Amino acid sequence: MRSWILIPADNEKALGAAAAAGADAVVIDLARPLPLAQQAAARTDAADWLRSHREQLVAHRRFERWVRIPGLDTPHWREDLDAAMAGSPHGIVLTHCRGTEDIRQLASVLYEIEDRLGLAANITRIVPQLGSSPACALALGRLADELHPRVAALTWDAVALARAIGARRLRGPGGRWSDPLAQVRGQLLLIAHAKAVGAIEYPYREVRDTDAGLRIAEAARADGFTGMFAIHPSQVAGINSAFAPVESEVSEAMKIVSAFATNPGASILTVGDRRVGPADLAHAKRLLGED
Numbered sequence: 001m002r003s004w005i006l007i008p009a010d011n012e013k014a015l016g017a018a019a020a021a022g023a024d025a026v027v028i029d030l031a032r033p034l035p036l037a038q039q040a041a042a043r044t045d046a047a048d049w050l051r052s053h054r055e056q057l058v059a060h061r062r063f064e065r066w067v068r069i070p071g072l073d074t075p076h077w078r079e080d081l082d083a084a085m086a087g088s089p090h091g092i093v094l095t096h097c098r099g100t101e102d103i104r105q106l107a108s109v110l111y112e113i114e115d116r117l118g119l120a121a122n123i124t125r126i127v128p129q130l131g132s133s134p135a136c137a138l139a140l141g142r143l144a145d146e147l148h149p150r151v152a153a154l155t156w157d158a159v160a161l162a163r164a165i166g167a168r169r170l171r172g173p174g175g176r177w178s179d180p181l182a183q184v185r186g187q188l189l190l191i192a193h194a195k196a197v198g199a200i201e202y203p204y205r206e207v208r209d210t211d212a213g214l215r216i217a218e219a220a221r222a223d224g225f226t227g228m229f230a231i232h233p234s235q236v237a238g239i240n241s242a243f244a245p246v247e248s249e250v251s252e253a254m255k256i257v258s259a260f261a262t263n264p265g266a267s268i269l270t271v272g273d274r275r276v277g278p279a280d281l282a283h284a285k286r287l288l289g290e291d
Helices: 012-018 036-052 077-085 100-117 134-138 140-144 158-165 179-194 210-223 233-243 247-262 278-287
Strands: 003-008 025-029 064-069 091-094 125-130 153-156 198-201 227-230 269-271 274-276
Touching: 003 012, 003 233, 012 025, 012 036, 025 036, 036 064, 036 077, 064 077, 077 100, 091 100, 100 125, 134 140, 134 158, 134 179, 140 179, 153 179, 158 179, 179 198, 179 278, 210 227, 210 233, 227 233, 247 269, 247 278, 274 278
Parallel strands: 003 025, 003 227, 025 064, 064 091, 091 125, 125 153, 153 198, 198 227
Antiparallel strands: 269 274
């Protein structure tokens, strides 16, 4: 999926417009800190929205329904998760994910909730938001050895990391990420491709500068990201355009999928002048929308 739009759960107007944003995934955001009374109302609104958009029979463009929850080190994450699961979302974006143990714990709780609600086991996927502190950033490498099968993609939190290290900027000359942030971003990207899952770029915060937003989305795609978050509907079209596959990519993906379909059980095949394996097949299917 190319475009993921974050929608504040406490913003009634934004919730009402979310389905028409044109994004591949609408992510209802319960992770934003709110007063307790407002957070309770936001949970109810999020669950109602998820239920009301579960069936998209008349929608001109189908989209997935996700929910973003706070980290497992916060006091009310379970209440947020329970509210989200009442609307049977496609998946959960976990903020401030500290590593494999957080993912494993969330997966275990999801299994219990799925069983209680009568949902298919393991149907709810996870996108961990990684690298939000120096300790989390240094633990990233462990994901390359062990990544839970529920994980559909990886993403990161540039602002949280910058705050954690006292950085005064996100980007340096030419719009390039500052060195510590670039290191986390690059490592996440490599792990995602090594594990054949999606890599979702951090959103561009200056929503009024659409030209710069498009350039940044194009740069993320050129670097190997498979999608990008938006924080406003005006950003979605640019992200969809930037991440749309070109003809040569579609052609090569079709050849890879066809080769493995013709040779079931094969682990390595030659397609053109390339040796391709399971990760290449997963990437090809994702590009063709078959994942």
